[in-house]
Amino acid sequence: MTYWFVNRAFDWSVVLQLVWTFDEVVDAAALAQMNAELAVGSLNRRVVLPSVPIARPRWSHSPATPDVVIDTLPIGADGIEAWADGELETVTLDPVDGSAWRLRGVPTADGGFVVSLTTLHLVADGRGMVAAAVAAATSGGSSDPVPLSTRRAVLADLADVLTVVSQAGSGVARALTSAVRSTTDDGPPPPARAVRAPMHERSPSARTRWAVVSVSAAHWEEVARRHHGTSNILFVAVIAGALRAAGHLPADEPIKVGIPVSRRTEGDDRANATAGVSVMVRGEVTAGGDLTALRRLCKQAYERLAAGTRPAMMHLRPLMNVLPVSVVAKVATAGNGMPDVMTSNLGVFGPEVARIGGHTASAVAFRGDAQGVDPDLHHRFGDGLQSWSVQVGDTLTFSVAAFDESAFAGASELRAGIAAELDAWGVVHRIW
Numbered sequence: 001m002t003y004w005f006v007n008r009a010f011d012w013s014v015v016l017q018l019v020w021t022f023d024e025v026v027d028a029a030a031l032a033q034m035n036a037e038l039a040v041g042s043l044n045r046r047v048v049l050p051s052v053p054i055a056r057p058r059w060s061h062s063p064a065t066p067d068v069v070i071d072t073l074p075i076g077a078d079g080i081e082a083w084a085d086g087e088l089e090t091v092t093l094d095p096v097d098g099s100a101w102r103l104r105g106v107p108t109a110d111g112g113f114v115v116s117l118t119t120l121h122l123v124a125d126g127r128g129m130v131a132a133a134v135a136a137a138t139s140g141g142s143s144d145p146v147p148l149s150t151r152r153a154v155l156a157d158l159a160d161v162l163t164v165v166s167q168a169g170s171g172v173a174r175a176l177t178s179a180v181r182s183t184t185d186d187g188p189p190p191p192a193r194a195v196r197a198p199m200h201e202r203s204p205s206a207r208t209r210w211a212v213v214s215v216s217a218a219h220w221e222e223v224a225r226r227h228h229g230t231s232n233i234l235f236v237a238v239i240a241g242a243l244r245a246a247g248h249l250p251a252d253e254p255i256k257v258g259i260p261v262s263r264r265t266e267g268d269d270r271a272n273a274t275a276g277v278s279v280m281v282r283g284e285v286t287a288g289g290d291l292t293a294l295r296r297l298c299k300q301a302y303e304r305l306a307a308g309t310r311p312a313m314m315h316l317r318p319l320m321n322v323l324p325v326s327v328v329a330k331v332a333t334a335g336n337g338m339p340d341v342m343t344s345n346l347g348v349f350g351p352e353v354a355r356i357g358g359h360t361a362s363a364v365a366f367r368g369d370a371q372g373v374d375p376d377l378h379h380r381f382g383d384g385l386q387s388w389s390v391q392v393g394d395t396l397t398f399s400v401a402a403f404d405e406s407a408f409a410g411a412s413e414l415r416a417g418i419a420a421e422l423d424a425w426g427v428v429h430r431i432w
Contacts, residue, residue: 047059
């Protein structure tokens, strides 16, 4: 729902990307086989529009198969990031015509190879995309449970309208209940924060800055334990600390950290099965310090989510299907509710994630961004830093996106800031 809304409201396409780097050339036959497997998997979906107002769009398996693209002109070893950035920023994907993903590869001048898989976030969340990629790369035989359908029944859409209206009414009731619930149940109210300049002033170019970091997973775990934390808590601490050090907001103000939480269960065929929690980080963490307080803060947020305690506004999401898009967009962009930091931990995967055909990648990274962001408008896909981590075998890799140009003027400043924070924690790392 969220990514369909931002597509209609802001004309954004939120695109996810997996990048594999190889020390040898990946043969065209292996990529063609992977492409064919992707065509029968869960990424190959299209949106079928409703026949009546208010009824929700539905998924259909797409009858089309996007072509695999293999560039013939090699890129330099130092041009991998620029090539991958270009694909993420410019690949043309459309959820309605059925071109929701693309597989592309390019040789490198030193005899290596780079592969990119992009897909619309509307079609898959991070774990869903990785699972689909693994099934396709290993010929795992994973098929899309969503059937092929080209027509919609009016009666079914009319029934869906009743469901949507009912859900909206129930959501309003739950929101009212949540609003009057005691702070004992909901946690303390968020601390006040000063109003900051709008994003079109702090980030006039609307261009994302990137840094990709790889570390030994065992070393990362050891550092986290040494500071009384976990792998994920150290991840939150590093990204929030790098933003704090960059002067993104006053030193006495809390950093709002958004943490996506997977709600996917066995047999769950939803495109996106992710909820999320927010924590306000003040003095709970300092670079190289104790992680106990931050760990407690995050645990409390996870417990509230598990108990079904959500902010009142979250219960109003079904209204997005009923109200005009312009009204919802105005409400959604009012105020200063966007997190300063988003840390998405996709989890731990086996070495099969690094394999395409008979080839094993030297590194795998995951990231996402929005295409179509208008520099003249104050809406942005993110504010501050967003980061996605994935552990493949013994290597943990996280991609960091910087959106606030007043804090990180360019990619070099971002890399320097991330490196300094990792050094302060004593983490040995490699920045791509």
